[in-house]
Amino acid sequence: MTNRIYLDNAATTCLAEPVREAMMPWLTAQYGNPSSIHGTGREAQKAIHLARCKAAEAIGAEPREIFFTSGGSESDNWALKGYAFAHRTEGNHIITSSVEHHAVLHTCRWLEKQGFRVTYLPTDAEGRVDPDTVEKAITDQTILISIMAANNEIGTMEPVSQIGETAGKHGIAFHTDAVQAIGAMPLNVKKLHADMLSLSAHKFHGPKGTGLLYIRSGTVLQPLIHGGAQERGMRAGTENTAGIVGLGEAIALCTKDMEEKNRRIACLRDELTEGLLRRIPDSCLNGPRRDRLPGNCHLSFRGIEGEALLLRLDLAGIAASGGSACTSGSPEPSHVMRAIGADDERTKGSVRFTLSDETKKEELDEVLRILPPLVEEMRRLRT
Numbered sequence: 001m002t003n004r005i006y007l008d009n010a011a012t013t014c015l016a017e018p019v020r021e022a023m024m025p026w027l028t029a030q031y032g033n034p035s036s037i038h039g040t041g042r043e044a045q046k047a048i049h050l051a052r053c054k055a056a057e058a059i060g061a062e063p064r065e066i067f068f069t070s071g072g073s074e075s076d077n078w079a080l081k082g083y084a085f086a087h088r089t090e091g092n093h094i095i096t097s098s099v100e101h102h103a104v105l106h107t108c109r110w111l112e113k114q115g116f117r118v119t120y121l122p123t124d125a126e127g128r129v130d131p132d133t134v135e136k137a138i139t140d141q142t143i144l145i146s147i148m149a150a151n152n153e154i155g156t157m158e159p160v161s162q163i164g165e166t167a168g169k170h171g172i173a174f175h176t177d178a179v180q181a182i183g184a185m186p187l188n189v190k191k192l193h194a195d196m197l198s199l200s201a202h203k204f205h206g207p208k209g210t211g212l213l214y215i216r217s218g219t220v221l222q223p224l225i226h227g228g229a230q231e232r233g234m235r236a237g238t239e240n241t242a243g244i245v246g247l248g249e250a251i252a253l254c255t256k257d258m259e260e261k262n263r264r265i266a267c268l269r270d271e272l273t274e275g276l277l278r279r280i281p282d283s284c285l286n287g288p289r290r291d292r293l294p295g296n297c298h299l300s301f302r303g304i305e306g307e308a309l310l311l312r313l314d315l316a317g318i319a320a321s322g323g324s325a326c327t328s329g330s331p332e333p334s335h336v337m338r339a340i341g342a343d344d345e346r347t348k349g350s351v352r353f354t355l356s357d358e359t360k361k362e363e364l365d366e367v368l369r370i371l372p373p374l375v376e377e378m379r380r381l382r383t
């Protein structure tokens with residue numbers, strides 16, 4: 001079953017048509033192993049190099065600083081574990097925030113079991129990490145700071161360039177999970193003072209199962225996956241040629257005419273947000289109004305179960321989400337909502353709509369038409 005209206009682009013995005021076209025040869029006739037000496041292998045190698053150049057250009061890096069992975073989760077795991085274990089003789093303290101993606105949070109929990117100490121910084125009521133609290137948390141044992149560029153649930157853009165600058169000033173490595181940020185805001189690893197940065201292709205109209213970790217030249221990491229000499233000996237395994245080519249195409253596309261595209265998306269997003277808040281009493285916006293991902297609308301409706309509302313929306317052909325795709329189905333309430341101090345009712349009644357470049361005004365008009373009476377009915381049934 002497919003939904004007519006897809007508003008869950010923070011969970012994943014559709015594969016852009018030019019990306020699919022760029023990938024096709026590498027899924028069919030051009031199947032050579034990029035490590036092989038023969039012509040078909042060398043062609044695959046060349047295609048991967050081209051994708052690496054495109055990825056590097058999109059974030060202001062050098063091609064040799066780009067390492068392809070299986071996605072955002074692997075990149076986050078690698079950055080944290082790889083850096084922590086390579087530098088454990090220099091210190092055992094890591095600083096992160098309480099609103100990170102589970103790929104960072106659960107990795108940190110695991111690192112704690114391995115003897116590292118982790119500080120999970122609080123945020124303000126809009127999910128923002130204060131750069132001053134980062135600086136105050138630094139000790140002489142701190143080796144790594146990892147703060148996301150933008151939050152996947154409530155859309156908060158974090159002051160990462162300030163945090164990166166602070167890290168650099170203290171000689172501490174800085175990693176940022178920029179999975180939600182690429183294409184939504186300018187990302188330049190030098191301006192961010194980032195030593196490591198994670199991306200995932202399926203979040204920007206590329207294929208699933210492909211991502212990258214930027215590792216600044218001179219930054220020392222342990223590999224996470226041992227084996228062959230792929231990715232300059234840093235990440236073993238035969239390359240996902242089609243996926244990598246797709247990532248290269250998608251990253252070039254999503255960073256092209258970014259400002260204009262995002263202005264349009266934010267405009268649509270504001271219409272949806274304001275329209276819903278106006279039509280539905282006892283509703284509120286979660287996350288900030290400014291410095292917010294252009295496609296993110298995260299609302300709470302008091303007195304309803306968000307999950308139940310999502311099912312009804314689904315029946316009406318609208319795909320939305322309860323904050324994070326990775327936590328739905330689990331009874332745990334959102335750690336992000338908890339971090340911003342939301343009470344139970346606000347947390348339970350939250351729904352996330354995330355737009356993309358493909359979202360049309362008519363689709364949002366339909367949500368504005370369908371959702372308010374749904375919420376009203378659900379509230380009526382409850383009392």
Ligand SMILES: *Cc1c(COP(=O)(O)O)cnc(C)c1O
Pocket residue numbers: 010011070071072073074076101103148150151152177178179180200201202203209211
């Ligand atoms: C989706 C997401 C991830 C995980 O990426 P995968 O490619 O799905 O493993 C990590 N961090 C953030 C912020 C995300 O939104």
